[in-house]
Amino acid sequence: MATFNVRPDIDAAVAKLSSTVGTKREIQHLPEVLWEGETVEMLATGVYGKGNGLLVMTNQRLVFYFHGVMSQKVEDFPYRSVSSVQWSGGMLMGTLTVFASGNKAEIKQVPKDQGKALADLLRQRISEATSAPTQAAPAAAPAGDIASRLATLDQLRAAGAITDEEYRDRRTKILDSL
Structure with missing residues (x-):
């Protein structure tokens, strides 16, 4: 060698x-x-x-x-x-x-x-x-927080940090928290 x-x-x-x-x-x-x-x-x-x-x-x-x-x-x-x-x-x-x-x-x-x-x-x-630690979502999230989370999620997908499937799953979870 x-x-x-x-x-x-x-x-x-x-x-x-x-x-x-x-x-x-x-x-x-x-x-x-x-x-x-x-x-x-x-x-x-x-x-x-x-x-x-x-x-x-x-x-x-x-x-x-x-x-x-x-x-x-x-x-x-x-x-x-x-x-x-x-x-x-x-x-x-x-x-x-x-x-x-x-x-x-x-x-x-x-x-x-x-x-x-x-x-x-x-x-x-x-x-x-x-496996980074995640925090529990609050029981009722304010509307501004939801918009911020959705915007962050859009940025993650655009940057290629998450797949389209992960994007859909996380978006659904955010919207379900309303």
Whole structure:
């Protein structure tokens, strides 16, 4: 296994990869796509769209990163916007499907051991992101509060923080509280 000496968290995640073939450029340039204070927890290889790249699980989001000679692709999935994850594995490889903000992303040719572990950890992160404490709604909410809650809900949907299904469910609950 090649040694990269990029950053301690990245190097630790690289050490757990079964192979770095086709992802050396992504590993070397990974700090350029990470946010301030973001740390890498797990890496896997896979194919998304037309590119063979690197799946990166951080403490804040899941990132698919492809860094080619002529083009780059970075797509991220913040945990709060991921509604579910599906893993289907074959003998050696599998497909990780991520459902986020009403969209579906299929990352194929993920090595079976890496994909299963990544899917399990991703489910845990989603659960942590969505299990924020909620407050009980008051018995009778003032009309101004309802309008404010509906406006906030509209903003969340527009920003892609919730799916259309979540939007409908929450809107119904708000209107039922009248």
